[in-house]
């Protein structure tokens with residue numbers, strides 16, 4: 301199970317969490333990635349942890365002030381990027397262009413979706429993976445795998461109807477039991493944030509997440 305930790309704009313120490321994730325990944329063999337703010341990509345990547353951008357813009361080099369260029373995210377050490385997160389939503393055409401931008405820069409892509417119908421739509425854009433996250437459960441601490449297992453099952457079905465697209469699930473995931481439940485529902489990974497970024501001891505939270513995953 302892939303564990304992708306989105307630090308959002310939480311007031312945490314991204315380098316401390318990146319280093320903790322690298323330690324836990326090295327000790328356990330689990331695949332853990334950390335997605336910090338764009339300004340922290342390089343510092344987090346220097347910890348050695350697999351580092352992801354939270355977003356890249358659907359643009360190429362040019363007159364795009366304020367954009368996050370996929371090539372610069374990659375140059376800073378990002379290996380992948382989230383796209384269309386529920387808190388950074390894009391129009392379908394922009395998701396398509398952003399997937400293209402990420403591919404051009406050599407970044408893996410996970411396109412987020414609110415529900416299984418959206419999973420089916422974005423899976424058509426050939427991302428490396430999709431992630432289903434019911435927005436109402438984000439940040440609640442109530443795991444999607446427990447509160448709405450059918451949405452995960454339906455997302456897996458929607459993605460497999462399109463092709464061999466890995467499916468992650470997110471919202472409220474914070475323990476190894478949540479990760480195991482997601483796996484049992486057919487997910488290939490989890491996307492989470494507050495369970496690590498707001499934890500008193502992020503390394504302990506990460507260790508718990510990958511136990512039994």
Ligand SMILES: O=C[C@H](O)COP(=O)(O)O
Nearest residue numbers: 306439471472492493494
């Ligand atoms: O990107 C992560 C998701 O929005 C889930 O956030 P959460 O783990 O705080 O519920």
